[in-house]
Amino acid sequence: MDDARGGAPQRRLQGQEAGPGSARPFRSWSRAMAGTGRESGAAEDADFADLSDSEFPDFSELRDIEELGNQSGSSLGSPRNQADSQGPGKRKREADVPTPMERFQLRYLWVTDLSTQSWCEQQMVYRKELPGFQSVEKAAVLDAGASIHRARELELHDLVSIHTSTKEDTWAVKLLNILSMVPTLQAGGTIREFPVFGEIEGVFLVGVIDELHYTSKGELELAELKTRKRPMMPLEAQKEKDRFQVSLYKCIFDAMVQGKVTSASLVHHMKLSPELLLGRQVQSHARQGGFRVKSFGDLLELTFLSLTLSDLPVIDSLKIEYSHQETNTMLGTEMVVCEEKKVRDKLRHYLEYWTGLREPQGVDVKEAWKCRMCDYAAICEWRQGGGPRTLSQGRRAKVTQ
Numbered sequence: 001m002d003d004a005r006g007g008a009p010q011r012r013l014q015g016q017e018a019g020p021g022s023a024r025p026f027r028s029w030s031r032a033m034a035g036t037g038r039e040s041g042a043a044e045d046a047d048f049a050d051l052s053d054s055e056f057p058d059f060s061e062l063r064d065i066e067e068l069g070n071q072s073g074s075s076l077g078s079p080r081n082q083a084d085s086q087g088p089g090k091r092k093r094e095a096d097v098p099t100p101m102e103r104f105q106l107r108y109l110w111v112t113d114l115s116t117q118s119w120c121e122q123q124m125v126y127r128k129e130l131p132g133f134q135s136v137e138k139a140a141v142l143d144a145g146a147s148i149h150r151a152r153e154l155e156l157h158d159l160v161s162i163h164t165s166t167k168e169d170t171w172a173v174k175l176l177n178i179l180s181m182v183p184t185l186q187a188g189g190t191i192r193e194f195p196v197f198g199e200i201e202g203v204f205l206v207g208v209i210d211e212l213h214y215t216s217k218g219e220l221e222l223a224e225l226k227t228r229k230r231p232m233m234p235l236e237a238q239k240e241k242d243r244f245q246v247s248l249y250k251c252i253f254d255a256m257v258q259g260k261v262t263s264a265s266l267v268h269h270m271k272l273s274p275e276l277l278l279g280r281q282v283q284s285h286a287r288q289g290g291f292r293v294k295s296f297g298d299l300l301e302l303t304f305l306s307l308t309l310s311d312l313p314v315i316d317s318l319k320i321e322y323s324h325q326e327t328n329t330m331l332g333t334e335m336v337v338c339e340e341k342k343v344r345d346k347l348r349h350y351l352e353y354w355t356g357l358r359e360p361q362g363v364d365v366k367e368a369w370k371c372r373m374c375d376y377a378a379i380c381e382w383r384q385g386g387g388p389r390t391l392s393q394g395r396r397a398k399v400t401q
């Protein structure tokens, strides 16, 4: 083991589904986010990240938008002003109309789904309905970001692939990683790619924290790396999205170590079977890690005990670092103050869409500049001022995939 790795875990396990076509080295952001939405929670729980969602695309850097950011509205069409009297009000949910969670067959939401939503909710919906629209340029930026994150992770530990054949196995791999990282954190070490999950405001959220370490004052700090194609700091709108993302990570992590996330909630939302025996390879790697477990339930119990009895602190500070992809130069650092009430208010607003209480919203007229760099500008009904989309339109779009 490299000395530079200090007390970090020497390896991190990554699930690899058994069977044809399963040999993917790691979760690609573009694959996950460009999917139909099924990756975010249907039976394909296998895709619950092997890699942090830190490589979330930095939309604002794809074009020179310093100037665009200062142009309100201009000639971009007619993004609906949210103060418009015809704006999207809440509606009473009709029992026979599927919610977006149901329509996209989601059991949970990614933190990145929500931070994308904070950039433009309508765009996030289009991305799920019509994934083929993503530009090659954006995909390249995402892949470069993913590679940088992977290289950073390898500075701390090796990656070991394990064949998984059930969703319980896939979750077991995540739980084994948590079990191996908790002692490192207890001992004051640094960990990367820490899986987080939990029910917040009635919806199950999952994500992966890029890095957790202690500051010189002994405070637990979350560090999120954002890589950028252009050597400049992002605009305020992009920073706001990033702040929301790390604040959500803090809410989920804190709830996990405070015992507010329960194994029953995980089993319920993911429809997992605790009594199922773990796969041979998973059991073998658990033994190598010093854990004697046979069933998924055994591992579940061990993990939740470890999380709550290890006396891990809550996250004290949130830091976002922006670096230039090509030169690896640090562009700047943002310290984020997490205002939990504001974060939860915002989250509740976004979840109203997911639970079918309102239609998706596009950008406010003040942020019309975002439409200029949007892959869906040509078809966007919000931008064209055509009024809120109906669920039947949404269904049509899905059917045409």
Ligand code: SF4
Pocket: 079, 120, 121, 122, 123, 124, 126, 362, 363, 370, 371, 374, 375, 376, 377, 378, 380, 381, 382, 383
């Ligand atoms: S065109 Fe504008 S309002 Fe429509 S999805 Fe894109 S960014 Fe959102």
